[in-house]
Amino acid sequence: MKNLLLKAFIVCTILGSNAAMSQEVENNETINISRSLTSFDSTSKKLVGSSYIQKEFLPAKVIESDVTYATRFNVYQDEMEIKKDGEDYSLPKTSNYTLVFQGTNKTYRVYKYMVENTEKPGFFVELFKGDKIILLLKERIILQEEVKPSTGYEKYKPPTLKHIKDKLYIGYKNNTTAEVPSKKKDFFNLFSSKSSEVEKFAKSNRLGIKDPEDVTKIFSYYNSLK
Template sequence: MKPQLNKYAIAIMLLISISGYSQHSDVENIYFNSTTFTTIDLTSKKLVGTSYINNEFLPGKISNQKMVYSMRYNAYLDKMEVELDNKAYYLPLSSNYSITFESLNKIYQVLDYKEKELTSKGFFVVVYFGNEISLFLKEKIKLYEEVPAKLGFTTYEPPKLGRLNDKLYVGYKNNTAIELPNNKKDILKLFSAKSNEIESYAKKNNLGFKSKEDLIQIFRYYNSLK
């Protein structure tokens, strides 16, 4: 009888296959971190709501690989899960790679970003990809703690998972991202020496700095400048 690969061995193979599309330093990071690969208990206690953008595992590809895996994004933990032999595994965040869900027409990219002054890695949805700057979207789900009942005043409320408003980020060639500022003045500062040209272009074409569609057009114009 042929020996069967256990789930852990399959997971390690998956890690190594990801590293093949990374820089050498990232390959080493993924390989040496593989011993801490984490499994997820799919039968854990259910909360009200969901931690997933899409509850079902869907076919997805890692970077430029041909192999298709069953995956889903956990927006509460900011983790990408891969289903292998009825168990889910987290993909590592030690490499800047992408996940493509063709059925959703959606691509997730791993980027470095700052949150509360701490540098982290996370998954971002590609809104527009350019040669100089790109536009990304961050999906997030928050856990709201349970509210105990107060005798004669309130009833018990269970813990809930709720989706927050998506946030837009500006991405750069070095795989870093910063949150898009809320006002036009600060957004224009991102274009530094080209800010006047961008402002004139936006005004001429009646473009705002709030909608994704207008921002895509502005970013595309900026990337066309020399």
């Protein structure tokens, strides 16, 4: 990864074609052009699993600059990787652009969220975005460390990258987030004066509060209320 080339690439392509967006970045944001380091050897033959849900590079468009890149999301490292002239780059974690994968319309934006009591930026899937409310999905892959047998009866367990249950978040216009409550009472209280109406809609349509598709329908319904 060449930091100078990456910096020039980011400024000239993603930000350079949109003056207003570029100005916002210069004044309010710091572009992170360094890539995360893995805590394991990704080329190790012992490693099981993958950092990616979708391993192949697929075309994705940066809406604000109308530029398309070969892209894939490194879920474990929370890095959006692209290919440019045969080299690998990482897009910055700023909130100034929307990345849409063509063919699937899967949309990513950067929001801030809490990790071990520390707020950090990360890529989220936008499941629904309305005037009143935004529903996000945080995809998650974790590293399970290798387990060496302590006795002759135990088996060796290799280091494993595992896709665990994704989390639902509420997105706010200031690009912060909060986890969607798992308890029904807390969940429907999100909708304030419309909570009873939304709960009735969910019950009549047999919609749960943990399934992403069901919650998307609930958020969409709430957004349609006057």
